[in-house]
Amino acid sequence: EVQLVQSGAEVKKPGESLKISCKDSGNSFTNYWIGWVRQMPGKGLEWMGVIYPRDSDTRYSPSFQGQVTISADKSISTAYLQWSSLKASDTAMYYCARALSLVRSPAFDIWGQGTMVTVSS
């Protein structure tokens, strides 16, 4: 059974950098897309971007383009979301999720447990 296991909660200061991870426990990491979704406290879901680990094809939401970097290391079945300079407004829960295809019924069928990122001085 495929599971996405995310790294633990982070507490950072404004201006610091951060890289959180999402590890796939299955054997098909390169056969699907991994997306990242932000959920600010008490708010809804916001799609940030997706990556296809096989060739690192990456698509970003215009709202997050240039604000974060999505990457993947297929050798260890892990996707990453990183910031170079955090802001207080980056405080949120971040989920990774699997999409089997972007051509047929694009949807996120398996989700990680979430990583809470708190940015505070």
Add this chain to the structure above:
Amino acid sequence: IVLTQSPGTLSLSPGERATLSCRASQSVISDYLAWYQQKPGQAPRLLISGTSSRATGIPDRFSGSGSGTDFTLTISRLEAEDFAVYYCQQYGSALFTFGPGTKVDIK
């Protein structure tokens, strides 16, 4: 494409029927519309993809329908575990978009 969900909150009793609406600012390919359920403190769970196909393990009291710009998630008889927030999501022009959500709470 912007998704609008209504109502914002739906107050119902167990056993009642819930009808949730998702309206898109432009036409959505039916295969590209999905619904999720999220309970407090949990990750979202996929309920429906391709407008009407239930995900693995989703009970048949959940059904999806619609086309073009108007889509509906119906819960035929609410059970205690169904009280949650529901999001629609579309994929188009290489972008995913989520609606703002409908909260279904106990009346």
